[in-house]
Amino acid sequence: MEQKIFHDFGLSDFWDDNDYSLKEYVEDSPSDELIYSIEQELGFKLPASYIELMKIHNGGTPNNCCFPTSERTSWAEDHCAITGIMGIGRTKTYSLCGSLGSQFMIDEWGYPNTGVFICNCPSAGHDMIMLDYSKCGKDGEPEVVHVDQEWDYKKTFLAKDFESFIRGLVSSDVYDTSEQDLINTLDTFKTGQFSDILQEYFKKDTSLNFDRILRNLFTELTTGKGYFGLHADELSHLAYDIQFYLLSINKSIKNREQFQKEYPPMVAMGNNEITTGGYADFFLDWFDQKIISKQITKKLFGGLSFTDGYKQQLFKQIKKYE
Missing domain, CATH: 3.40.1580.10 (SMI1/KNR4-like)
Known part of the structure; x- marks a missing residue:
């Protein structure tokens, strides 16, 4: 049967x-x-x-x-x-x-x-x-x-x-290995390497220690969430701010499509230890909001960048992570 x-x-x-x-x-x-x-x-x-x-x-x-x-x-x-x-x-x-x-x-x-x-x-x-x-x-x-x-x-x-x-x-x-995963991720922020391209970007502006700032920011963000991921929250927006700033002073970002292409290799799909290993479209929503609010504008000769006023506000906000 x-x-x-x-x-x-x-x-x-x-x-x-x-x-x-x-x-x-x-x-x-x-x-x-x-x-x-x-x-x-x-x-x-x-x-x-x-x-x-x-x-x-x-x-x-x-x-x-x-x-x-x-x-x-x-x-x-x-x-x-x-x-x-x-x-x-x-x-x-x-x-x-x-x-x-x-x-x-x-x-x-x-x-x-x-x-x-x-x-x-x-x-x-x-x-x-x-x-x-x-x-x-x-x-x-x-x-x-x-x-x-x-x-x-x-x-x-x-x-x-x-x-x-x-x-x-x-x-x-x-x-369920979330507890050990969190420990391992936080340890990575202490000694792990950022992507090669982000390490190069750090050298362009040494007025702040962006390496240390991102490590400390990611530590706070990950401790709060229990895992490392960039979404639509306030600390993720700060991470997008920093990445866009570093990108804009190293490359001429002409439009949204170019930003979408240049964003992943920094952290989302980085080639070294400090990476989220993937991404959703939250960073594009962040970009759209910055354009609408005119905190990102087109430079007279070149691509998109933060306004001087927003850059000053950002630097003041992230200096506590240095």
Whole structure:
């Protein structure tokens, strides 16, 4: 007798039906007609185990959100993490054919069109979980892989099929190293090296010790958050201020697009120890605000820079970190 899908696997406590998940992920149970139309739109036959799980609970956030790996991913040395499983539908943001669903990641983010992207990851698009049909064909049983956009769309094998993937999910508590990670990060700020390009920029203006200022600023910011990340908070804005100032006195920044290109190598994707290892668009929001408030203006002969008044205000504010 054929073994039932998810035989002896407890699904009663599998899902975390928080408000965000219910709003952005969870669809009504899909009809056979909807399933067929989604398959036609995506160009792949969905696995029976995925369809069965979605008929029970169509998308959402699992309580266990980590999957072990035998090799490093952009998320961790030994696992990857997910934030949600996409349901079969079109009405929710993170459904297979929703506004930020599988096809969106292929069309707008350049992910490979070799399968169906079913899980978002905490990086907000920089890595995804995919049903990979490369070996089995569009009507076969796909493997589950982790796809890393930051690493040239590198695929990391996770499970032979969707059911095995679901059964293999584990709690994030298994990998909770946040306390030691924080200690290691704070130690890095004491002796670690900034990116080569930022070290060169430090030499252009020695009126302040920008090396020491950034180390102390990052220490305060990271101690408060519990991890090193630049977002939309006040201390992150100070970090953007300093980086833009150093950039503007070393290069002629003509426009927003050039700033977007020149920003990552300093700290966000730096080539030495002191780096966030990634970034979102918060620094561009900061840039837009500075342009609107006219704290960044175009120099008479050259590119964009802080006004003299804002530069004085900034120097006064950051001198306490020296």
